[in-house]
Amino acid sequence: MKHAGEKVMALVDGQLAPAEVPGLVQELARDPSLVTELQTYLALSGSRVAAAFAAKGEEPVPTWLTDTVMRGRGRGTAGRRGAPQAGFGHSLLRWLRGSYRVPAWSLAAAPAAVVLLAALGGSLAMLHADRIGPMEASLGATLEGTASGKDAAVATARPVLSFSSKTAGWCRQVELRHATRQVSHALACRGEDGQWNVVSQTVPGPAGFTPAGADRRKAIDDLATSMMRGTPLSPDEEAAVIAKHWRPQ
């Protein structure tokens, strides 16, 4: 059963069943608060709001948008879809930087990070591009089942990006926040044996957008871009892949 207020709204929207109108009119006569609601809905009636947007619906459609439908290819297709091309890396990196912010949780230290730091080798060079070997089991489990942006049990690893690589199957970019309040970045790919292996990682550095930090992150960004087939997985795609336990494509 609809609440009286919702009936009032339905009345204003012309969607109240005719049989319900007389009863509502009586309620309006009895209840001043309903009249107030009626005034609210009339002020924001569909016709008034629609009138504000009317001109938008009458604007000419850009030719490129019509072409998108007729040809099945959109503006900026080379940059955002299909095989990576010259401009793809730059546009991806711009997108990554534009969509990335350091949230408040990033400064929270976690004891487990000390273990993780040791496992990943804090003394590596700024970018160690060789395959290092199977990751610490706890981080592997995190990458196996954690959606990008979600905190995991180890509390210091945050996957930020997932993609299908040209040669190494599924890969994920991960940000590691250490108990020392430092940050490092890593790229890991899932082997046929189901193990997540670090392809590359950076040495820990200060959190935030220091020039050096930006360079470290950029190195991982560039590597991910060069390895990526197509575009990063969308949240929906990533969720589907996780649900299927990263089954090979």
Next chain:
Amino acid sequence: MTDDIRVRMVAVLPRLRRFAYALTGNTEQGDDLVQDACLRALSRIDLWQPGTRLDSWMYRIAQNIWLDRLRANKVRGELVDIDAMEGMPGPDGRVVVESELTLQAVVAAMDRLPAEQRAMVALVCIEGASYKEAAEIAGVPVGTVMSRLARARRTLNAVLNQPGRAQAARLSAKTGP
């Protein structure tokens, strides 16, 4: 795929652009959303059932892409500068109530709404969808459509009429479905 479907899609574009603009509050972002929705629709045209409304199907696709993007930005830590939003010039509520709603005022007010409520306003108030149609597009019960719409309108009314209460209205709205 027959050209007939493409032509029908082109016919939907003006309304789809308006819908996307209502969601994003920005012409360029709206057009990008329309493009992505069209490309996705074309790539999945076999999922569209002839005899059903093509426009509703495309609205749903556009809305889903938009929500996915919002969630992706959220999980990746994108921050909204609330202080900057508060500094935005607001309309004088007394004038708004007594005169026509301007596009700029409504867009600015809609920006204060949670995504799901904003989508309801766009579908029902702007695109003229019935509650039932909006429910089908959003994939929620009709009752949810009505509660989201009612809450959105109360918020919009508060924002448009009393700029000083904008923050409280937004916080109140964020707690709803």
